[in-house]
Amino acid sequence: MAKHNRTVAVAFCLLLAAACGRAAEQGDLGYTPAPENLEARQWFQDAKFGLFIHWGVYSLLGRGEWVMHVEDIPIAEYEKLPPQFDPTGFDPDEWCRMAADAGMRYITITSKHHDGFAMFDSKVSDYDIVERTPYGRDVLKMLAGACERHGLKLFFYHSQLDWHHPDYYPRGGSYSHGRPESGDWQRYLDYMDSQLTELCTGYGKLGGIWFDGMWEKPEADWRLGRTYRLIHRLQPQALIGSNHHVAPFPGEDFQMFEKGLPGRDPFNKGAGISALPLETCETINHSWGYDRQDHWPKSTRELLHYLIRAAGNNANFLLNVGPKPDGTIQQDHRKRLEAMGQWLRKYGDTVYGTRGGPFAEQSWGVSTVKGGRVFLHVLGPDAVITLPEIGRPVRSAALLDKTPLELRATPLGTVVKMPENRPDEYDTIVEVELE
Numbered sequence: 001m002a003k004h005n006r007t008v009a010v011a012f013c014l015l016l017a018a019a020c021g022r023a024a025e026q027g028d029l030g031y032t033p034a035p036e037n038l039e040a041r042q043w044f045q046d047a048k049f050g051l052f053i054h055w056g057v058y059s060l061l062g063r064g065e066w067v068m069h070v071e072d073i074p075i076a077e078y079e080k081l082p083p084q085f086d087p088t089g090f091d092p093d094e095w096c097r098m099a100a101d102a103g104m105r106y107i108t109i110t111s112k113h114h115d116g117f118a119m120f121d122s123k124v125s126d127y128d129i130v131e132r133t134p135y136g137r138d139v140l141k142m143l144a145g146a147c148e149r150h151g152l153k154l155f156f157y158h159s160q161l162d163w164h165h166p167d168y169y170p171r172g173g174s175y176s177h178g179r180p181e182s183g184d185w186q187r188y189l190d191y192m193d194s195q196l197t198e199l200c201t202g203y204g205k206l207g208g209i210w211f212d213g214m215w216e217k218p219e220a221d222w223r224l225g226r227t228y229r230l231i232h233r234l235q236p237q238a239l240i241g242s243n244h245h246v247a248p249f250p251g252e253d254f255q256m257f258e259k260g261l262p263g264r265d266p267f268n269k270g271a272g273i274s275a276l277p278l279e280t281c282e283t284i285n286h287s288w289g290y291d292r293q294d295h296w297p298k299s300t301r302e303l304l305h306y307l308i309r310a311a312g313n314n315a316n317f318l319l320n321v322g323p324k325p326d327g328t329i330q331q332d333h334r335k336r337l338e339a340m341g342q343w344l345r346k347y348g349d350t351v352y353g354t355r356g357g358p359f360a361e362q363s364w365g366v367s368t369v370k371g372g373r374v375f376l377h378v379l380g381p382d383a384v385i386t387l388p389e390i391g392r393p394v395r396s397a398a399l400l401d402k403t404p405l406e407l408r409a410t411p412l413g414t415v416v417k418m419p420e421n422r423p424d425e426y427d428t429i430v431e432v433e434l435e
C-alpha cells in the first residue's frame with residue numbers, strides 16, 4: 001500500500017514537472033499579449049478568410065513542396081533548381097487583386113519551406129532568391145508592397161524544419177540524404193532567429209508568423225520562448241501560430257488546424273480547442289506546392305462549404321494555391337476563388353465579423369452570430385431542419401429577404417420549414433430571432 005502511494009506520488013511529481021517543464025522550455029510563462037496584439041486578434045477573427053501560398057524552387061519540378069524528401073534528391077542536385085527559377089510572370093498586384101476579389105483579407109506565404117531556401121533577401125545566408133536565382137529580386141518585399149496597396153495583411157509561413165542547413169542536427173525523421181552527422185543545434189536556432197529578425201524588420205507591419213515543422217522533433221528544445229519574445233518585441237501586433245498539432249504554447253496568439261475543422265483535423269495530437277483565435281487551412285488541389293499532374297481541384301461548393309463551416313466553428317479559413325514556377329496561378333484555381341468572391345459579395349455579412357453561433361454544428365449545417373443577429377447556414381437540401389434546444393426559445397425565422405419561415409416546437413427542438421425555392425445554390429441562410 002505504502003509502495004503504491006509512493007508510486008502515485010512519484011508519478012504525480014513527474015507529471016507536474018513535465019507540465020511545468022513543457023511550458024518553461026517551449027514557451028514564456030509570463031506572456032501577456034500587447035494591446036496591439038489583442039486588437040490584431042479581433043481583426044483576425046473578423047477577417048475570416050485568407051490566401052495561403054506555397055511557392056519555392058520546388059515549384060519548378062511541379063511535384064509538390066515535399067519533392068526533395070519524397071524523391072530523395074541530393075542537396076547538390078537540389079541546388080541546381082535556384083539557377084532555373086525565373087518567375088517572369090510574377091505580378092504581386094495581380095495576386096493581391098485576385099485575393100481581394102475572392103474576399104480574402106490576408107495572405108500567408110512561404111518565406112522558407114522545409115527545403116531551407118529563403119524566398120527573400122537574407123543576409124545571414126546566400127541560399128536565397130536574390131543571390132541564387134536569375135530573377136534576383138525579393139518577391140516577399142514585392143508582395144509586401146502590393147499587400148499594403150490592396151489593404152491585405154501579410155503573414156509569413158516559416159519552416160523550423162530545415163533539410164538544407166548543416167546545423168539542423170540532430171535531424172528529425174524526414175530527409176537525410178548525405179547530410180553531416182554532426183551540427184550545432186543552438187547555432188541553427190540562432191540562424192532561424194536571424195532570418196526571423198530580417199522578416200520582422202524589412203517587410204513593414206506583419207500580420208504574423210505561421211510556424212511549421214517543430215512536429216518533426218517534438219522533444220527538442222526549440223527555444224520557443226526566446227523566438228516568440230523576439231517577434232513580439234519587433235512586431236507587437238504580429239500574431240504567432242504554429243502547425244504543431246498540439247495545444248498552443250505560451251506566446252502563441254492563434255491556434256491552427258490543418259485539413260480539418262477545429263478538433264477534427266487528421267494530424268491532431270490531442271490539441272483540444274483553445275480560447276485563442278482559430279484558423280484551419282486546406283489546399284485547392286492535393287498538394288500545397290504546385291503539382292503539374294493534379295487536375296482534380298475541389299469544387300467551389302466544397303470550398304465555400306469549408307469556409308462557412310469554419311466560420312460556424314468559430315475559425316478562419318486559410319485556402320492554399322501553389323503558383324507555377326513562372327509566378328502565375330492556375331486558371332481552374334482562380335475560377336474557384338472568383339466564384340467564392342462573388343458569393344461573399346452577396347452573403348459576406350453573415351460570415352465576416354461573425355463568431356461561431358449558438359447552435360453547434362448539425363447535420364444540416366452551422367450557425368454564425370454577429371451583434372446579436374443569428375444566422376443559420378443550411379448547406380444541404382433538407383426540407384426541414386431541427387434547431388437543438390439551447391435554453392432560449394426561437395421566436396421567428398426568416399430568409400435574408402425577410403420571407404418568414406414556419407416554426408414548430410417539438411420535444412427534439414424547434415423545427416424550421418425550409419422554402420421550396422432556394423435563393424442560393426450553396427447555402428440557404430436563415431436569420432432567427434431568439435427570446
Ligand code: JFZ
Pocket residue numbers: 065066212215243245258267281288
Ligand atoms: C505541413 C508541411 O509539411 C506541408 O508541406 C505544408 O506546408 C502544410 C501546410 O504543413 O504539413 C504537415 C505538418 C505536420 C504533419 C503533417 C503535415 N504531421 O505532423 O503529421
